[in-house]
Amino acid sequence: MSPVxxxxxxxxxxxxxxxIPLGGKEDFIFTTAENMYLFPLIGAFxxxxxxxxxxxxxxxxxxxxxxxxxxxxxxTGFLVKLFPATMTVAFLLVLTGLQHFDGLIDLGNAVGLRNxxxxxxxxxxxxxxxxxAVLALVVEFAAFAGLFFVNPVFAFGAIIAAEVAAKLAMxxxxxxxxxxxxxxxSIFLSKAKKKHNIIAYIxxxxxxxxxxxLTGNPLLGLAGVGIVLVSIPVAFGMEKVSEGVFGxxxxxxxxxxxxxxxxxxxxxFAVVLxxxx
Numbered sequence: 454m455s456p457v458x459x460x461x462x463x464x465x466x467x468x469x470x471x472x473i474p475l476g477g478k479e480d481f482i483f484t485t486a487e488n489m490y491l492f493p494l495i496g497a498f499x500x501x502x503x504x505x506x507x508x509x510x511x512x513x514x515x516x517x518x519x520x521x522x523x524x525x526x527x528x529t530g531f532l533v534k535l536f537p538a539t540m541t542v543a544f545l546l547v548l549t550g551l552q553h554f555d556g557l558i559d560l561g562n563a564v565g566l567r568n569x570x571x572x573x574x575x576x577x578x579x580x581x582x583x584x585x586a587v588l589a590l591v592v593e594f595a596a597f598a599g600l601f602f603v604n605p606v607f608a609f610g611a612i613i614a615a616e617v618a619a620k621l622a623m624x625x626x627x628x629x630x631x632x633x634x635x636x637x638x639s640i641f642l643s644k645a646k647k648k649h650n651i652i653a654y655i656x657x658x659x660x661x662x663x664x665x666x667l668t669g670n671p672l673l674g675l676a677g678v679g680i681v682l683v684s685i686p687v688a689f690g691m692e693k694v695s696e697g698v699f700g701x702x703x704x705x706x707x708x709x710x711x712x713x714x715x716x717x718x719x720x721x722f723a724v725v726l727x728x729x730x
Contacts, residue, residue: 462484465480466485472550482640506540510541559585563698564698595719611718614664623714630701631701681718
């Protein structure tokens with residue numbers, strides 16, 4: 454791949470997965486689909502931004518609470534974890550343009566309807582039903598809870614790993630799924646170079662392992678890799694859900710898979726680190 458094409462590829466990937474204004478051309482959807490195996494790399498960049506935001510907000514919130522605590526006694530230990538965790542989850546949702554979050558809502562909107570046609574119609578409607586709101590809130594609350602309880606020493610790496618896992622899950626569901634209808638999802642399922650997808654798993658391992666192994670405990674590195682690879686069965690499960698609800702994988706389901714995988718990963722990091730440390 455030439456330098457010019459490499460720059461265009463990463464620009465298009467970032468344009469698709471974030472709201473960063475990079476001025477991609479109209480064909481960026483096809484470039485993104487064809488290079489989907491690089492999603493974990495972009496996920497690492499998104500995670501890096503989120504992790505940096507988390508650290509920065511923790512410092513600022515801690516400082517402000519310290520000042521307020523001079524006047525009024527506050528549960529500082531609780532609040533200094535509450536606000537950064539909430540703000541970081543919100544930051545990640547905004548950074549990705551709420552497009553994956555919207556897919557989660559659309560999935561919730563469709564659940565409970567009797568036939569596939571109605572489910573597809575409500576998924577494309579500009580509406581939020583009770584079930585859609587509940588599903589979205591439950592998943593994002595799980596992501597928040599995982600970040601809230603994760604060991605602060607490893608929060609930076611956990612956020613990056615969670616975004617890598619989320620993108621790896623997207624690659625996986627596209628790999629194993631079939632399109633539910635013609636649309637954004639079908640473009641990805643038809644254009645993705647599936648024989649290249651193994652590269653996505655290699656990238657994920659190479660990114661995640663050092664963040665935890667370099668702490669001096671190789672077992673933490675292996676645990677980190679294992680948690681990220683849990684995104685694979687998560688993607689398989691979401692593919693089964695998508696098959697049952699929509700008759701195949703749609704763009705909404707690819708986005709919803711991102712959100713579910715991130716939440717599962719953060720919760721697992723919180724639990725595993727509690728057990729191991």
